Amino acid sequence: MCIVIQTKGLFKAYGKMEAVQNLDLTIEEGTVFGFIGPNGAGKSTTMQILATLLKPTSGQAWVAGFDVVKEAAEVRKRIGYMPDFFGVYDNLTALEYLEFYGACYGLSQETCTQVGLELLELVNLLDKRDEQVDLLSRGMKQRLGLARALVHDPDLLILDEPASGLDPRARIEFRAILKELGQMGKTILISSHILPELGDLCDAIGVMEQGKLIAQGSVADITAQIQPGRVVKITVLDRMEEALKWLEMQEEVEQVQSDKETLTVRLDGDEIVQAQLLSKLVGAGFTISQFAEAQVNIEDVFMNVIRSHVEVSENEVDSETIS
Amino acid sequence: MKLIQKLFHNPILSKELQWRMRVKKTPWLIALYLVIVAGIVFTVLSLQDLNRVATFDSGANIWVYTGLSFLNLLMLAFIVPGITAGLISGERERQTLDVLLTTNLSSSQIIYSKWIASLSFVLMLLLLSSPLYVIVYLYGGISPAHIWQSILHLMVTVLFLGSLGIFYSTWIKRTGIATVLTYASVAFIGIGLPLIYILMWQFPYFQVLNGQHWIFNALLSLHPASSLAYVISGDFGLFSNGNHSWHFYWIYIGFYTVLSAILMFWSTYLLSPIRFRRFGFSKKVK
Ligand SMILES: Nc1ncnc2c1ncn2[C@@H]1O[C@H](COP(=O)(O)OP(=O)(O)OP(=O)(O)O)[C@@H](O)[C@H]1O
Numbered sequence: 001m002c003i004v005i006q007t008k009g010l011f012k013a014y015g016k017m018e019a020v021q022n023l024d025l026t027i028e029e030g031t032v033f034g035f036i037g038p039n040g041a042g043k044s045t046t047m048q049i050l051a052t053l054l055k056p057t058s059g060q061a062w063v064a065g066f067d068v069v070k071e072a073a074e075v076r077k078r079i080g081y082m083p084d085f086f087g088v089y090d091n092l093t094a095l096e097y098l099e100f101y102g103a104c105y106g107l108s109q110e111t112c113t114q115v116g117l118e119l120l121e122l123v124n125l126l127d128k129r130d131e132q133v134d135l136l137s138r139g140m141k142q143r144l145g146l147a148r149a150l151v152h153d154p155d156l157l158i159l160d161e162p163a164s165g166l167d168p169r170a171r172i173e174f175r176a177i178l179k180e181l182g183q184m185g186k187t188i189l190i191s192s193h194i195l196p197e198l199g200d201l202c203d204a205i206g207v208m209e210q211g212k213l214i215a216q217g218s219v220a221d222i223t224a225q226i227q228p229g230r231v232v233k234i235t236v237l238d239r240m241e242e243a244l245k246w247l248e249m250q251e252e253v254e255q256v257q258s259d260k261e262t263l264t265v266r267l268d269g270d271e272i273v274q275a276q277l278l279s280k281l282v283g284a285g286f287t288i289s290q291f292a293e294a295q296v297n298i299e300d301v302f303m304n305v306i307r308s309h310v311e312v313s314e315n316e317v318d319s320e321t322i323s
Numbered sequence: 324m325k326l327i328q329k330l331f332h333n334p335i336l337s338k339e340l341q342w343r344m345r346v347k348k349t350p351w352l353i354a355l356y357l358v359i360v361a362g363i364v365f366t367v368l369s370l371q372d373l374n375r376v377a378t379f380d381s382g383a384n385i386w387v388y389t390g391l392s393f394l395n396l397l398m399l400a401f402i403v404p405g406i407t408a409g410l411i412s413g414e415r416e417r418q419t420l421d422v423l424l425t426t427n428l429s430s431s432q433i434i435y436s437k438w439i440a441s442l443s444f445v446l447m448l449l450l451l452s453s454p455l456y457v458i459v460y461l462y463g464g465i466s467p468a469h470i471w472q473s474i475l476h477l478m479v480t481v482l483f484l485g486s487l488g489i490f491y492s493t494w495i496k497r498t499g500i501a502t503v504l505t506y507a508s509v510a511f512i513g514i515g516l517p518l519i520y521i522l523m524w525q526f527p528y529f530q531v532l533n534g535q536h537w538i539f540n541a542l543l544s545l546h547p548a549s550s551l552a553y554v555i556s557g558d559f560g561l562f563s564n565g566n567h568s569w570h571f572y573w574i575y576i577g578f579y580t581v582l583s584a585i586l587m588f589w590s591t592y593l594l595s596p597i598r599f600r601r602f603g604f605s606k607k608v609k
């Protein structure tokens with residue numbers, strides 16, 4: 001696997017404001033990487049550095065092996081960047097808009113037209129090809145912006161909150177397009193506030209907070225990082241009370257909660273422990289109708305990551321003041 | 324040849340020209356320009372005709388010609404800053420600059436194609452006013468040298484005003500402020516320099532020198548009107564009393580050509596997001 005994005009000790013300060021602090025990031029080819037974080041976390045700043053629009057204060061970053069500062073021209077050929085806010089030119093039609101950017105990448109006139117039409121089709125704007133871009137709706141502009149980022153067929157897409165301002169249906173459509181692009185083998189770096197959306201789109205996510213990457217990995221990894229062990233939902237057909245007591249006595253079970261029909265069990269362990277618990281339960285004679293790992297809401301994960309991070313830093317402060 | 328081809332296949336250039344031609348007010352601007360210039364020239368010419376029924380005075384025609392050139396200069400001083408001061412800051416305000424900078428176009432390509440695009444529009448205005456020059460020429464008293472010298476002078480002035488506008492447009496984020504600063508600089512050259520000149524004559528120290536100080540020469544060289552008048556009407560006694568050793572015209576051409584080049588280069592530097600450090604030493608990290 002090729003590494004498409006790599007940063008080492010990336011640091012960006014605006015005066016005293018340290019927007020990105022010692023960021024180490026590695027993203028492999030073909031990954032859809034989601035960047036999550038609250039407002040002002042430094043997501044856009046990181047993306048601008050990777051898009052060669054901002055010079056890092058210190059540290060280094062490479063895209064497809066090229067240094068974003070020293071080999072910016074090479075990097076630009078390989079990325080499609082969509083800023084969080086962007087404008088369009090007036091007096092241009094949707095097709096002309098794409099043709100213009102095609103020409104900016106040095107494509108010939110015919111190629112521009114052909115690529116333009118293909119991309120308009122990809123983002124479902126073919127019927128708007130002759131409309132003025134400045135008169136398109138926000139969602140349409142957003143989709144056109146994505147098409148524009150694709151004119152030169154880049155390997156890496158850097159999309160800064162591409163779904164902002166879209167209605168729910170447009171969001172689903174947008175996500176479908178991104179999934180399609182992901183399947184085409186493009187590496188995508190996407191930032192968002194809307195966490196559940198990133199969850200099933202991304203292969204990996206990175207959580208940023210106050211300029212620091214506080215967690216990175218697959219959604220499952222991060223879940224594990226926050227709450228070691230796993231949560232299993234068990235439905236027994238009868239002897240509910242007995243099952244509850246039995247579970248509480250097991251060594252690997254940390255906590256059991258019961259509501260009407262299901263028992264929610266927090267386990268200290270991995271898949272194997274989970275499987276062993278099931279066979280023990282069956283062995284103990286309980287009739288199990290359902291036994292499944294609970295779906296963790298990515299929103300909860302996110303809040304947990306941030307909360308635990310804040311707690312950790314508060315602890316640090318405490319221990320510092322004590323010593 | 325290849326360079327020219329590359330220059331004109333530039334997407335920004337063609338889009339910009341296309342855009343200007345699509346804007347509805349463009350034909351009006353062209354028409355207005357021609358009406359004003361032609362109106363004044365014909366008025367002056369007909370007034371002259373009335374005055375010189377008896378004697379044909381081709382010497383006076385040179386003043387009509389000079390006036391026409393000055394008029395063109397004045398119009399350009401109003402038009403060019405208006406067109407160029409929004410070229411880069413306009414992209415910034417429209418939030419299209421970032422995207423443009425991530426394309427294969429280098430910042431120098433962006434600057435130069437915008438510069439050429441806006442100046443070709445201005446040059447077209449000049450070209451459209453050229454029949455007036457021919458008419459004045461036909462009245463006699465003007466040599467071909469006068470014609471090409473004033474054309475070169477106009478071109479250099481246009482190029483300079485264009486690069487000045489682009490420079491402010493790149494340096495200042497807001498189009499409004501960039502426009503004001505550009506006009507202010509133009510006003511300084513057009514009005515400020517003569518004012519300084521007049522003020523200096525008020526000092527006894529300079530009066531004794533009788534205009535023989537280098538500052539007088541510099542002021543006259545850097546002003547578009549005096550430098551142009553130097554070649555056109557130099558033989559007609561305007562500057563003959565001063566014994567000026569400087570060739571105002573060529574100093575003007577040289578100075579503003581170099582200044583334009585510096586401004587363009589500087590703009591390119593300011594525009595590139597990751598500024599090159601070809602000059603000076605980069606800090607070594609310990
Ligand atoms: N041009 C700038 N000048 C000064 N400070 C800036 C600039 N751009 C960003 N910042 C600061 O850097 C920090 C990070 O900003 P950034 O835009 O990267 O955050 P973000 O994660 O993209 O936030 P959001 O989710 O709101 O888009 C913020 O505190 C912001 O105030």
Ligand SMILES: [Mg+2]
Pocket residue numbers: 043044045084160
């Ligand atoms: Mg942002």
